[in-house]
Amino acid sequence: MEWFPAMPLDDWADTKETVHRFTQIVGKVRLASSVRRNHWWNVPFHLTGRGITTRPSGGFEGRPIFTVDFDFVGHRLIVNRLDGRSTSFGLIGHTVASFHRTLFEVLGDLGIEVEILAEPFGLTDGTPFANDTRHAAYDPAMVTRYWQVLSQVSLVLDRSAADFCGKISPVHHFWHTFDIAVTRFSGRSAGEQPQADPVTREAYSKEVISSGFWFGDDAMPWPAFYSYTAPEPAGIAEEPLRPERAAWLLQRGSHLAVLRYDDARACDDPVAAVLDFLDSAYQAGARRARWAPELLVAPPGTTDPVLEQEAPKP
Structure with missing residues (x-):
């Protein structure tokens, strides 16, 4: 399969709105059933060989240990208990309301009791999940493509x-912003x-440079790679970005480094172009915020001092 296949927002906008709400419902189950981690690291989904997973949840105070997995190849939702009990149901044909009802x-x-705030987070249409019969689109081919793109970007x-x-x-x-980062x-x-609100305060209690990918929304109706530095240092938008088509965009009062997905796809080596973009955005933030140079390592993924000494110097 080609790297970064076409993923125009217009081709699956209605499906994306439905699946986003499906993932929010399951994500809220994960939030209510997991041990809180710094910066909300307990909350997001992780990728699997067929979709995304909550990872094992529950387990304390006598609660069963379980996972909830989206299978975006077979298009089913699967709930597994650690004791081997399991059940699943198909994703195709559900409204948000019927998905919510069937999941619970x-x-x-399976003897899993959990309560969630059953309404969307951060979405323009805030219809409670139990009442949402409007969002029901589900294009299996585009949902599989969404998972494939997630896997490659990951x-x-x-x-x-x-x-x-x-x-x-x-x-x-x-699941709240439907991006991978x-x-x-x-x-x-x-x-x-x-x-700031409590969610933001926990997420950004420390200096960060975050990078990722989103599939597009009403404000930016195209998929893109992005990076930002928080708190934003003065003058960051004056820093150069690579490749040429990357740009700084003002979004909600802060600057995002953005490389559109289709611009990356048009490069001779799309993967190299994205890695170059991410490196240039990191260097911009690190220079302006005066991050320690030794936070970068060579060879990549290595902190072994012997190998570091043997590594060729740039």
Whole structure:
């Protein structure tokens, strides 16, 4: 399969709105059933060989251990308990309301009790899940393509992350914003943010440079790779980006480094172009925010001092 196959938002906008809500419902189950981690690392999905997973959840205070997996090849939702009990149902043909109802019926049948705030997070249409019969589109081919693109982007983000030896998040798929990202930390505090909401304060309590990919939305109706530095240092938008088509965009008062997905696809080596973009965006943020140079390692993924001494110097 080609790297970065076509993924125009117009081809699956209605399906994306439905699947986004499906993932929010399951993501909220994960949120309510997992141990809280710094920067909300317990919340996102991780990739599997057929879709995405909550990872094992529950387990404390007498609760069963279970996972909820989306199979985007067979187009089913699968709930597994650690004791071997399992059940699943098809994703095709569901409204958001019927998906929500069926999921909680399945959880109840398996003895899994969980309560969620059953309304969308951060979406323009905030219809409670139980009442949402409008969102029902599900194009299986485009949903499989969504998972395939996620999988390829995840590998590229992992390769980019290998250059960094400081605190760094896993590569994970956030259900609230429907993007996939990896976040690097300088090790310094971001300072107090009393005006920010609790979700934001936890996510950005430390200095970060975050990079990822989103599939597009109403504000930016095209898929793109992105990177940002938070808190944003002065003058970052004056820093050069690579390749040529990458640009700084002002979004909600902050600057995003953006490389459109189709521009990356048009390059002779799309993977190399994306890695170059991510490196240039990191270097821009690191220079302006004065991050320690030793946070980058060579060879990539190595902190062995013997190998570091043997590595050729640039």
